[in-house]
Amino acid sequence: SRSIRLAVIPGDGIGQEVVAQGLKVLSAVLPQDVKLETREYDLGARRWHATGETLPDAELESLKEHDALLLGAIGDPSVPSGVLERGLLLKLRFAFDHYVNLRPSKLFPNTPTPLAGRPDIDFVVVREGTEGPYTGNGGSLRTGTPAEVATEVSLNTAYGVERVVRDAYERANARPRKKLTLVHKNNVLIYAGHLWKNIFDRVGAEYPDVTTDYLHVDAATIFFVTQPERFDVIVTDNLFGDIITDLAAAVTGGIGLAASGNINPTGAFPSMFEPVHGSAPDIAGTGKADPTATVLSVALLLRHLGYEAQAARVETAVADDLATRNGAARTTDEIGDALVIRVTN
């Protein structure tokens, strides 16, 4: 009989609440013969305050012994900015070589959007997850003095760029519209930009059916609000991907709905699935958190592990639920329950 060994990191704020709903839906949708073994990890602000630890080596090793990770949210105002982000979330992405940070954006019918005219939005961003300005390569000199100099180095390698660009071409090639857009800023960041553009063009020659496009990141943000229907698959660097996927979430119903997968396509390490939103400490414990982004992240998890039918079922359940939302406020738990009923019927 089959099994899924799932590591669960609820994390901070609303993380616990939304992860609970994700797990409910996951258990409900899995075939009877699949054994779901979960192990919860106490990582995040509480742990840091108690022990000073963000992600001890022993825990990192133990996390490796899983088929996938489900993460709620990391971050709390009581912890200095950067400590948990770099020491836990980014540490996981880098240690497990999550070079494909997959972030689909779809505007479901009936879902509110700040855009007039409700454009047809259905694209996926393939954000590089292990390089760029996220490597932590930087420093400061004469810190805190009027003579301070602080640097941040964006590191980009042909190795790192080619593998994620290739993944994006594969995804574009498998979609009906077969269109791939590279987003960068190669008129200013000429070294990294030219590396990206050259590899994008070279790998593109192997995918003659894929239509390609290039946009500077500033121009891309314009099209996200004026013409989002032009996008199918987007590939971009770590920082640009961070920025544009929040904007993408905003125009497709908000970050309460935005799912993501931190994927290691080689299978060398477990992939990690998490909502794009943060820990939202202001609404933690109030039952106001929308667990939909986590549930959609569970769908990505299912697809990654080969449970395509179950993934589709979760996505249909969410689409149906969104279609019947009428503005009446439901609690985190109520939304989770409604989705459980839908996936089991």
Next chain:
Amino acid sequence: SRSIRLAVIPGDGIGQEVVAQGLKVLSAVLPQDVKLETREYDLGARRWHATGETLPDAELESLKEHDALLLGAIGDPSVPSGVLERGLLLKLRFAFDHYVNLRPSKLFPNTPTPLAGRPDIDFVVVREGTEGPYTGNGGSLRTGTPAEVATEVSLNTAYGVERVVRDAYERANARPRKKLTLVHKNNVLIYAGHLWKNIFDRVGAEYPDVTTDYLHVDAATIFFVTQPERFDVIVTDNLFGDIITDLAAAVTGGIGLAASGNINPTGAFPSMFEPVHGSAPDIAGTGKADPTATVLSVALLLRHLGYEAQAARVETAVADDLATRNGAARTTDEIGDALVIRVTN
């Protein structure tokens, strides 16, 4: 009698056309006793193709001998990406120490916006203009091979950050709402981010009437489309400022309306005024370019040179013209003419 020595760089694509309208309006609005001396510089794609030059030293020296610069647009698909941007536009911003890149965003009544509900938008972005990832500090190793490594270094100094942050506080303090938001990404770019945040907090102590806020750049893009009315003055780094001001333009009528000033507040070098839009080679020569962004940049130029009443007059003319636009297409020239009539009446 007074005079303005203005250097004019029409540049590429629609640059020539929109600058012509800007100059028409400028001549029309200036008091009779002010002598306007313009000198045009042939810089951009044509020059580069003809001579290989982007901005020769002699021309840079000669540009210095002016009270201000008016620039149309730089860039052409026939020139490799980065050559004119780095060799001309950014060279000017850096050589003339334009550390305040001022970009106001206002949604005028009747102006189209992609946002439903037409929120109240009236903010100004103070984008740092001489540091960050724009310094050209980077390189590539084993270029073009599978072992290539490319870097981009973001350079940030207390000197550079403090002066622009101080300028932003001054601007916020002079506005009715007195609110200043710092946009950065200090949970990931911890060295540069902490430098910015520490200086932002320290200088803030000198401005007790200014309310402050901090947003990560990804979250800021969300608020630009869901709650833009929350912004009054924003201060941010060179790259984040580039990205969010294009988005800001998109939600306030498009880049056809977005003005900017590259300002050296000390007066050591002439400041440069330019529309935020690019050279739009696809519509160059068709008369379809909207010169409004250039005309609004002329208003910023007038204000910078102390002609406040004339600046206000140009802005009122644009606001009135926008209020009566009824979707009927007018040529570049017709819009310029209409604005000339308004500023002279």
